[in-house]
Amino acid sequence: MIRLENLSVTYPGGVEALRGVDLSVGEGEFVVIVGLSGAGKSTLLRVLNGLVPATSGSVTVDGTEVVGASAATLRRVRSRTGMIFQTFNLVHRTTVVNNVLMGRLSAVSPWRSTLGLWPAEDREAAMIALERVGIVEKAYVRASDLSGGQQQRVGIARALAQEPSLMLADEPVASLDPITSRQVMGDLRRINQELGITTVVNLHFLDLAREYARRLIGLRDGELVYDGDIAEVDESTFQEIYGRAITADDLLAMGEERVSPNDG
Amino acid sequence: MTMTTATATGITPRPPLPPREARKRRWGIALVLILATLWSVSGLNITFDRLVGAPGDAWAVLRQMVPPAFAKVYERGVVGKIFESVYIAWIGTIIGAILSLPLAFLAAHNVAPGWVRTPVRQLFNAIRAVPELILAVIFIPITGLGAWAGTLAIGIHSIGTLGKWATESIESIDNGPIEAVQATGGQWVSGMRWAVIPQVMPTITSYWLFRFEINVRASAVLGMIGAGGVGSELVSHLVFRDFPAACAVLLMTITVVLTIDTVSAAVRRRIIRGSTGTGDEASRSTEALVDLTGLKR
Amino acid sequence: MTDIASTRPTRPRPRIRTLGITLALVAFTVFAAREVSFSFSTFWEVWSNPLWEKFWPIPWEWVLDGDNVIRPLVETFQIAVVSTVIGCGLALPISFAMSPLTTPNRPTHLISRAVMNVVRAVPDLFWAKLLVTAIGIGAFAGSWALSVFSLAVMVKLFSETIDSADPGPLEAARAAGGRHTPVVRTGVLPTVLPAYVAYALYVFELNIRASVVLGLVGAGGIGRVLEAQRQFFKFDRILGILVLIFVIVWIVDQISVALRKRLV
Numbered sequence: 001m002i003r004l005e006n007l008s009v010t011y012p013g014g015v016e017a018l019r020g021v022d023l024s025v026g027e028g029e030f031v032v033i034v035g036l037s038g039a040g041k042s043t044l045l046r047v048l049n050g051l052v053p054a055t056s057g058s059v060t061v062d063g064t065e066v067v068g069a070s071a072a073t074l075r076r077v078r079s080r081t082g083m084i085f086q087t088f089n090l091v092h093r094t095t096v097v098n099n100v101l102m103g104r105l106s107a108v109s110p111w112r113s114t115l116g117l118w119p120a121e122d123r124e125a126a127m128i129a130l131e132r133v134g135i136v137e138k139a140y141v142r143a144s145d146l147s148g149g150q151q152q153r154v155g156i157a158r159a160l161a162q163e164p165s166l167m168l169a170d171e172p173v174a175s176l177d178p179i180t181s182r183q184v185m186g187d188l189r190r191i192n193q194e195l196g197i198t199t200v201v202n203l204h205f206l207d208l209a210r211e212y213a214r215r216l217i218g219l220r221d222g223e224l225v226y227d228g229d230i231a232e233v234d235e236s237t238f239q240e241i242y243g244r245a246i247t248a249d250d251l252l253a254m255g256e257e258r259v260s261p262n263d264g
Numbered sequence: 265m266t267m268t269t270a271t272a273t274g275i276t277p278r279p280p281l282p283p284r285e286a287r288k289r290r291w292g293i294a295l296v297l298i299l300a301t302l303w304s305v306s307g308l309n310i311t312f313d314r315l316v317g318a319p320g321d322a323w324a325v326l327r328q329m330v331p332p333a334f335a336k337v338y339e340r341g342v343v344g345k346i347f348e349s350v351y352i353a354w355i356g357t358i359i360g361a362i363l364s365l366p367l368a369f370l371a372a373h374n375v376a377p378g379w380v381r382t383p384v385r386q387l388f389n390a391i392r393a394v395p396e397l398i399l400a401v402i403f404i405p406i407t408g409l410g411a412w413a414g415t416l417a418i419g420i421h422s423i424g425t426l427g428k429w430a431t432e433s434i435e436s437i438d439n440g441p442i443e444a445v446q447a448t449g450g451q452w453v454s455g456m457r458w459a460v461i462p463q464v465m466p467t468i469t470s471y472w473l474f475r476f477e478i479n480v481r482a483s484a485v486l487g488m489i490g491a492g493g494v495g496s497e498l499v500s501h502l503v504f505r506d507f508p509a510a511c512a513v514l515l516m517t518i519t520v521v522l523t524i525d526t527v528s529a530a531v532r533r534r535i536i537r538g539s540t541g542t543g544d545e546a547s548r549s550t551e552a553l554v555d556l557t558g559l560k561r
Numbered sequence: 562m563t564d565i566a567s568t569r570p571t572r573p574r575p576r577i578r579t580l581g582i583t584l585a586l587v588a589f590t591v592f593a594a595r596e597v598s599f600s601f602s603t604f605w606e607v608w609s610n611p612l613w614e615k616f617w618p619i620p621w622e623w624v625l626d627g628d629n630v631i632r633p634l635v636e637t638f639q640i641a642v643v644s645t646v647i648g649c650g651l652a653l654p655i656s657f658a659m660s661p662l663t664t665p666n667r668p669t670h671l672i673s674r675a676v677m678n679v680v681r682a683v684p685d686l687f688w689a690k691l692l693v694t695a696i697g698i699g700a701f702a703g704s705w706a707l708s709v710f711s712l713a714v715m716v717k718l719f720s721e722t723i724d725s726a727d728p729g730p731l732e733a734a735r736a737a738g739g740r741h742t743p744v745v746r747t748g749v750l751p752t753v754l755p756a757y758v759a760y761a762l763y764v765f766e767l768n769i770r771a772s773v774v775l776g777l778v779g780a781g782g783i784g785r786v787l788e789a790q791r792q793f794f795k796f797d798r799i800l801g802i803l804v805l806i807f808v809i810v811w812i813v814d815q816i817s818v819a820l821r822k823r824l825v
Binding site: 297300301303304305307308321322324325326347348350351352354355358389390393394395397398401402405410411412414415481482484485488489492495498499502503505510514517518521522525 | 589590592593594596597598599600635636638639640642646678682683684685687690691692694695696697700701704705770771773774777778781787788791794796799803806807810811
C-alpha cells in the first residue's frame with residue numbers, strides 16, 4: 001500500500017525533517033507513529049499525500065509514485081487519501097454536512113461544487129459518512145457549535161466521504177480530553193477493521209499508542225528508529241525511541257477517566 | 265532595523281532611545297511640522313485679515329440661508345436627483361464589489377503566487393490613487409454627461425479600495441481549511457469557495473456596505489461636474505446665489521446620507537455579530553478598523 | 562447500527578424572510594441600474610473608444626513646466642498641510658469633549674457628537690463649494706473646507722481610540738485629585754498619542770488626494786489646472802498631470818509608512 005524508499009525531506013530553511021527513511025505498510029494495517037515533537041511525524045504523513053514535497057527518495061502510495069508527481073496525479077492520490085488534522089480544520093461558519101461534502105470535491109466537477117449543486121449520490125455519501133461516526137443528527141448544525149470531539153468526528157466523516165483507501169491522522173486527539181480521545185481513536189480503529197482502510201496515525205500520547213496500535217513506528221530526529229508489532233512494545237521501547245525517560249506529559253491519563261460528561 | 269554589534273546573545277532588538285534622544289527627536293519633528301505649516305500658510309496668502317474676515321463672510325452667507333426654501337426645491341425635482349445619487353452609489357458599489365472580489369483572491373499572499381500578486385496589488389494602488397472625480401472627468405467625454413459616467417467612476421474607483429480591504433481579509437483567515445481541501449484532492453477554486461469564502465464573506469460584505477455609505481457622498485459630489493445626482497442642483501443654486509434653495513438641498517442631502525449611514529451601520533453590526541457571535545466587542549473594533557482603513561476614500 | 566434513515570435530520574428550507582430580502586435587493590438593483598442607464602455594451606465601447614488616443618503621448622515639457630503644473634501642485638500640497646494641521650489640531654480637544662470617558666459633562670458630549678455626525682454627512686466638496694461661494698475662489702476656501710472635513714474624520718477616528726483606551730491611568734489621575742484638563746492630559750494623552758499621530762498622518766494622505774479635486778470647484782490647487790485642461794480637451798496633459806500626482810502620492814505614502822513605523 002505504502003512504500004517509502006530512502007526518503008529524505010529538507011525544508012527550505014535548511015531543517016532536515018526526515019533522513020533516509022525506509023518503510024513499507026501493507027493494506028489494511030493500523031500503524032501508529034510516535035516520536036518527540038520535531039521528530040518528523042507530521043512531515044512523514046504529509047509526504048504521503050504530497051502536501052510536503054520530498055527532497056529525495058521514493059514514495060509510492062497504492063502503486064502511484066508521489067515524489068515529483070504532476071499536480072493532477074497528486075490530486076488523484078489525495079482524493080483516495082483521507083486526512084484528519086489536530087486542529088480539525090473545519091470551516092466554522094458553515095454546516096456540518098457542508099464540511100463533510102468537502103470530501104467529495106474531487107468526485108464532483110468544480111462548477112457544480114462551487115455553486116453548491118451537489119449531486120444526490122454525493123449528498124448520500126456525506127450522510128452515510130456522518131452515520132458511520134454517529135453524529136448524523138447534527139448534520140445541519142453550524143460546525144462551530146459542536147464540541148471538540150464532535151468536530152473531530154466531522155473531520156473523520158469528511159475523510160470517509162472520500163471513500164479513501166488510506167487514512168492519515170496527524171495527532172487527531174491532541175486537543176481533546178481523555179474520554180473523547182478514546183472515542184475518536186475507537187472510531188478510527190473501528191473504521192479500519194470494518195472497512196479495511198489502511199490507517200496511519202501520529203500520536204503524542206504513548207499509552208494511547210499502546211492501546212490502539214497494532215504496529216508501532218518510532219521516529220527520532222528524522223530517522224526511523226523502531227518498527228515492530230505492538231505486542232513486543234514496552235516501557236523501554238518508548239525510552240529508546242524518545243532517547244529519554246518517559247514523563248507524565250507523554251501519557252494521556254493517569255488511571256481512570258476524569259472529565260466532561262457531555263462529550264459525544 | 266539596524267543591528268547592534270553582535271553580542272553573545274545574538275541579535276538584540278533596537279533598544280528604546282534614552283529620554284534625551286527621544287525628546288530631541290520629537291522636537292525635531294515638531295520643528296519640521298511648524299516650518300512646513302508656516303511655509304504653507306505663507307504660500308497660500310493666508311493673511312491675518314483674510315483669516316479674520318473669513319468667518320464673517322461665511323456667517324453672512326449662512327444667515328441668508330435661513331429659512332431654507334424646501335417647497336421651491338421640491339418642485340424642481342431635487343428628491344429625484346437625490347435618489348439618482350443613491351442609485352449611482354448602489355450600482356457603482358456593486359460594480360466595484362463584483363470586480364474586486366476575484367481580483368482580491370489573486371492578490372492575497374496565502375492563496376496566490378507572487379508573480380500574480382504583485383501586478384494585482386499595484387493595480388489596486390493605482391486605481392485607489394485616482395479620485396472618483398478625476399475618473400468622472402475622464403469618462404464624461406466618452407460616455408457623455410449623466411449618471412452613467414458617475415456610476416462608472418465610482419465603480420472603477422471602488423475596485424481599488426474594496427480590493428485592498430478584501431485582500432487583507434483573505435490574508436487574515438485560518439489557513440487550516442485550505443489545507444483540508446488540498447488534502448481531499450480539491451482544486452484551487454474549490455479551496456477558495458469552501459475554505460476561504462465562508463470565513464471572509466461577513467467581513468467583506470460589511471466592507472461593501474461601508475463603501476456604499478462613502479459612495480453616496482461621492483456620487484452627490486460627482487453631480488457637481490455633471491455626472492448625475494444632486495450635486496448639480498447645489499451648484500446651480502449657489503452660482504445664482506439662491507442661498508435658501510441651496511440650504512434646502514443641503515439639508516435634504518444630509519438627511520438622506522445620515523439615514524443611509526444609520527441603517528447601513530446597523531446592518532453591518534448585525535452581519536458581524538451573526539458571524540462571530542460575540543456581539544458588541546467584535547462590532548466595535550471592526551468599526552474602528554474599517555474606519556481606519558478608509559473612512560473617506 | 563441503529564435504524565438509519567429515521568435519525569437523519571431534514572434539510573432546512575431557506576427562510577421566507579431571507580428570500581424576501583434577497584428578492585427586494587435584486588429588484589432594487591435592477592431598478593437602479595435602469596435609472597443610471599447601465600449598459601454592458603458601454604464597457605466594450607469605453608474600451609475601444611477612439612478618444613483614448615487623445616491621451617497619448619504625454620507632453621512632458623508642458624507637464625513639468627513650473628508655472629503650468631508645479632506651482633499649482635505645490636499649492637495643493639500646502640492646502641493639505643494647513644488643513645491637516647488645523648483639522649487635527651482642533652480634533653484633539655473636540656475628541657476629548659466627545660468621548661464619554663473624558664468629557665466634562667453630558668451635554669457637551671451629546672452636542673459634539675451630533676454636530677460631528679452632521680458635518681460628516683456633508684460631502685467634502687459640498688463644503689468646498691459653499692465656502693468658495695462665501696469666501697471667494699482660491700486656496701484659502703479650499704483649506705477651510707478641508708480643515709472642516711479633516712476635523713470630522715479625525716474626531717471620528719480618534720474618539721474611538723479614546724473610548725477604548727485603558728481607563729486605569731485616568732482613574733488614578735482623578736483619584737489623585739486635580740482639575741479636569743490636567744487629569745486628562747496625564748491620564749489619557751500619553752496612551753492615545755501614538756494613535757493620534759498615526760491617524761494624523763493618514764488624514765494628511767487623504768488631504769493630499771482631496772486637495773487635488775478641490776480645484777475642480779475652484780478651490781485652488783492642481784484641480785483648477787485639470788479643469789481648465791478638460792475644457793480644452795487636452796487629455797494628454799491631464800494624463801501627464803495624473804501620472805505626476807500618482808508619483809507624488811506614492812512618495813508621500815512611503816514616507817508616511819516609514820514615519821508611522823518609527824513613531825509607534
